[in-house]
Amino acid sequence: MASTETTPAQDAGSVEAGLDALETTATGRTPFSQTFKNKILPPIIAIAVVLVAWSLLYPVVDDPSKLPSPGDVWGEVEDQWLKGTLLDYIWGSVSRGLLGFLLALAIGTPLGLLVARVKFVRAAFGPILSGLQSLPSVAWVAPAVIWLGLNNSVMFTVILLGAVPSIANGLVSGVDQVPPLFLRAGRTLGATGLRGTWHIVMPAALPGYVAGLKQGWAFSWRSLMAAEIIAQSPDMGMGLGQLLEVGRTNSSMATVFLAILLILFVGIAIDLLIFSPLERWVLRSRGLLVKS
Amino acid sequence: MATTTTLAKAEESVEYAARLEHVSKSFAGPGGQQLVLDDISLDVAPGEFVTLLGASGCGKSTLLNLVAGLDKPTVGSIATDGRPALMFQEHALFPWLTAGKNIELALKLRGVVKNERRDKAEHLLELVRLKGAYGKRVHELSGGMRQRVALARALAQESNLLLMDEPFAALDAITRDVLHDELTRIWAETGVSVLFVTHNVREAVRLAQRVILLSSRPGRIAREWTVGIPQPRRIEDAPVAELSLEITDVLRGEIRRHGQH
Numbered sequence: 001m002a003s004t005e006t007t008p009a010q011d012a013g014s015v016e017a018g019l020d021a022l023e024t025t026a027t028g029r030t031p032f033s034q035t036f037k038n039k040i041l042p043p044i045i046a047i048a049v050v051l052v053a054w055s056l057l058y059p060v061v062d063d064p065s066k067l068p069s070p071g072d073v074w075g076e077v078e079d080q081w082l083k084g085t086l087l088d089y090i091w092g093s094v095s096r097g098l099l100g101f102l103l104a105l106a107i108g109t110p111l112g113l114l115v116a117r118v119k120f121v122r123a124a125f126g127p128i129l130s131g132l133q134s135l136p137s138v139a140w141v142a143p144a145v146i147w148l149g150l151n152n153s154v155m156f157t158v159i160l161l162g163a164v165p166s167i168a169n170g171l172v173s174g175v176d177q178v179p180p181l182f183l184r185a186g187r188t189l190g191a192t193g194l195r196g197t198w199h200i201v202m203p204a205a206l207p208g209y210v211a212g213l214k215q216g217w218a219f220s221w222r223s224l225m226a227a228e229i230i231a232q233s234p235d236m237g238m239g240l241g242q243l244l245e246v247g248r249t250n251s252s253m254a255t256v257f258l259a260i261l262l263i264l265f266v267g268i269a270i271d272l273l274i275f276s277p278l279e280r281w282v283l284r285s286r287g288l289l290v291k292s
Numbered sequence: 293m294a295t296t297t298t299l300a301k302a303e304e305s306v307e308y309a310a311r312l313e314h315v316s317k318s319f320a321g322p323g324g325q326q327l328v329l330d331d332i333s334l335d336v337a338p339g340e341f342v343t344l345l346g347a348s349g350c351g352k353s354t355l356l357n358l359v360a361g362l363d364k365p366t367v368g369s370i371a372t373d374g375r376p377a378l379m380f381q382e383h384a385l386f387p388w389l390t391a392g393k394n395i396e397l398a399l400k401l402r403g404v405v406k407n408e409r410r411d412k413a414e415h416l417l418e419l420v421r422l423k424g425a426y427g428k429r430v431h432e433l434s435g436g437m438r439q440r441v442a443l444a445r446a447l448a449q450e451s452n453l454l455l456m457d458e459p460f461a462a463l464d465a466i467t468r469d470v471l472h473d474e475l476t477r478i479w480a481e482t483g484v485s486v487l488f489v490t491h492n493v494r495e496a497v498r499l500a501q502r503v504i505l506l507s508s509r510p511g512r513i514a515r516e517w518t519v520g521i522p523q524p525r526r527i528e529d530a531p532v533a534e535l536s537l538e539i540t541d542v543l544r545g546e547i548r549r550h551g552q553h
Contacts, residue, residue: 287431
């Protein structure tokens with residue numbers, strides 16, 4: 001058979017090479033001008049529209065104690081920058097937020113895995129975990145202050161209660177959506193038990209997990225800001241919530257606005273710099289991101 | 293045929309790649325227990341290529357699951373020479389890994405040491421004529437290429453028995469033809485035993501040394517043919533068409549029985 005086989009086999013090989021070439025399409029990078037037009041320009045226009053509306057509204061309200069002008073708020077930025085406190089306020093909150101988030105990650109991940117993989121744990125804690133997600137974690141500020149006193153551990157407690165359920169639930173839904181085919185394929189390859197969890201279940205659940213992380217960060221940040229605004233004490237150090245409170249006590253609407261805008265911008269920036277790229281990378285590497 | 297015979301001789305100490313003895317399987321259905329497979333006894337010899345042929349509801353996939361050890365028979369026993377490799381109709385490649393890493397995962401789970409995996413994976417990709425696809429993501433490959441990577445991953449298990457569950461059913465006819473040639477070549481080169489499930493009569497005849505026809509509901513062995521046509525065959529060859537016709541007639545007779553009551 002060896003001698004007669006050579007021709008058809010070679011033939012199959014060359015036909016195959018042709019088919020492979022026909023059926024795969026080359027993909028290139030999109031040029032920057034297109035990225036600029038599709039991705040960067042629209043948000044810039046949106047910001048400009050908001051600023052224009054704000055400037056038009058300012059003379060209508062005509063009361064700087066209720067609505068400061070964009071210029072006033074910018075003056076406040078310069079002021080805080082020159083005092084050297086602006087970055088302290090931002091870093092104070094961001095460092096707390098990220099540290100709290102990392103803690104939530106360390107707790108939420110194993111918890112999510114347990115709920116997803118162990119039937120009894122799911123039946124027992126699944127509903128509580130989903131319920132906790134709809135409970136605003138601000139509700140915990142008062143008891144946390146009573147239990148722990150006015151210090152940083154209150155902040156972390158509130159962040160954890162806000163973010164852990166999101167992260168755990170994200171992982172649970174990620175695991176639930178793993179196609180059974182992958183599990184079967186994994187088992188035939190010998191990936192069972194913990195090896196199956198590590199090599200198949202976790203990577204397959206990654207898109208849901210990352211979505212949970214994204215939401216977990218939003219919850220962390222929101223809970224932290226609420227806690228900073230409510231729990232006021234000199235021991236707390238600096239943070240954007242404190243900045244807002246400073247504005248309130250000084251009746252400076254410009255400071256209050258600055259604090260609100262910074263809270264918004266930091267939330268957006270962390271999402272844009274960390275979570276969105278992570279999510280896009282996960283989806284793109286699996287061919288789940290359709291180029292528009 | 294030289295390669296296959298020598299390999300078969302080397303493994304003559306093992307009697308079978310798979311042995312099924314009086315295997316039955318029933319599932320709990322709406323009307324009580326439903327018998328899906330009824331008293332299947334079957335041997336796959338080392339290096340043999342067997343196709344299981346049948347219409348819908350003959351329990352082909354259930355049977356493969358049993359042989360693969362993913363499920364247990366209700367009655368009877370199944371023995372295989374080591375853990376079989378399994379290939380599905382869908383490629384079942386992991387999208388978070390590249391083509392090469394998919395193969396390496398199979399090697400890793402088999403216990404191959406780290407510094408040998410890359411070479412072995414490259415070698416397997418070469419075997420399925422996908423040299424250079426190592427770093428490709430699954431979604432960058434065509435349907436036929438994915439099934440070849442899946443075949444390479446299954447071969448990476450170095451199992452004595454390769455189970456294939458309609459692996460080419462979702463491919464276009466041209467690609468399927470080419471993959472038939474490739475599978476025949478790889479089977480001859482590696483000496484692996486193959487149990488191939490299909491509902492395509494010509495495909496069964498094109499590939500197999502032995503075709504086993506299953507009846508439907510419950511699945512029973514209806515008839516068996518030994519295919520003496522020498523390889524390489526083509527699906528258009530007259531002897532292939534002739535035997536296919538004969539088998540199709542028997543298969544239709546089996547199906548017809550279900551409409552008569």
